[in-house]
Amino acid sequence: MYVVKSPLPDADLKTVADALQGALVDLVDLALVAKQVHWNVVGPRFRSVHLQLDEVVDSARTHSDTVAERASALGVSPDGRAATVAAGSGISSAPAGWVKDSDAVGALADALGAVITRMRQRIASTAEPDPVSQDIFIAVTADLEKHHWMFQAENA
Template sequence: MSKTTKSDKARTVEAPFRASQQMADHLQQLHVDLIDLHLLGKQAHWNVVGKNFRDLHLQLDEIVDAARAFSDDVAERMRAVYITPDGRAATVAGRSSLPEYPSDEVDTAETVDLVTSALHAVAATARRIHDDVDEEDPTTADMLHAILERVEQLAWMVESENRIANRSIPRPIHE
């Protein structure tokens, strides 16, 4: 009968969690969208003009900072579950699901609408991938919750600049 020694037990290591290809594809898409949101936000920041310029200019930096931090969080989570993130410019340009942003000056009201659309696109990606990610790895899904909460909050805040009380669509829900 073989005897198990303490050193044999030390060599027995649990296999680490490794993401599936589906989870890798999902997180890569979110990573790309967040990088593009960061770049789009800077483009808007540099070229916004018009009424309420300063407040929107500063708010865009807040969006940029959140997008940059979240893209880093996603990339680091990807590495933790053995996925190699790809944040190269060509990959971002080819795979982003965000609408393209103009290269010229953009009026503040149009900037609000364009940035809101970009924020909603990122939220849509996070919502689309959530259930698959949650089924495979609830820890990563928790990160998606934090991203969704903040991105949707930022969308509400920037979108409010152009809303008309009780007349804009979508209308608020009243009890």
Template structure:
């Protein structure tokens, strides 16, 4: 039994089995790590975009950061409501992460958006899996996840609008890594300085 499990409350919300609550809290802890990481990544991009689309992307991202931070708070409070212990320390995020760190530094705005498209895709896929997993466990939590998904999918749409051709093709289509997505997006946009735009 981990320190977190030992510190968990011996009770949960009325009408819910403690075992089910513990499972939901476990699912939500994974989502909390993901959302915390996403908020930090969005802020990193906000600080590091350059090029002709700088101001549009720079200003587009701050409301997304704020919304994702609100999601982290709601998620953490739901874990606590269920009797769990939300963990949001940097070490816990890194230890619980099943995805690679964001590797694009100072780069053209379109390159960052290409990488962000893949970031959002991963977060959304995992959020949808969590939504399905809570179907028989806790509809209140599922409702929270559905609301978050609506916002996350909208944010990805905002990102993809910069990457989509008139015919609906995404410049990042088929990319498997963040760096590859960034390079494809920048190449499709014509590049800003021919340097590839990412730091690895």
């Protein structure tokens, strides 16, 4: 059932809806993974890594809202439920227990890298059917790449 009818043709809408849903799942999981590590990070760089993780959480939450609202604007119901996120995320699970600061940085660099790879695929897949959604993916990717760079530099 469509509450809002998209101006996109059905085939294009399917492509864009899949990209938006995948992005939503990845962003929700990225926020969860970063928060889990944030709560459990230990080590001499605790404070700086702890604060840096919250920056990722804030970005992921903001972007997930943008992505979900774009889906809604196109008449696609976004699904951010826990079971959906667990089944569809491209991120490895967060480490359990206490996480040494250097391991936390590595885990976040890996998680960001996984999301960025999938976002770049979404940029490509939405170029023709919906440049508006593509623009959102470009902005999200640029922001995530900045975080990725900073986490990689942390362990250089």
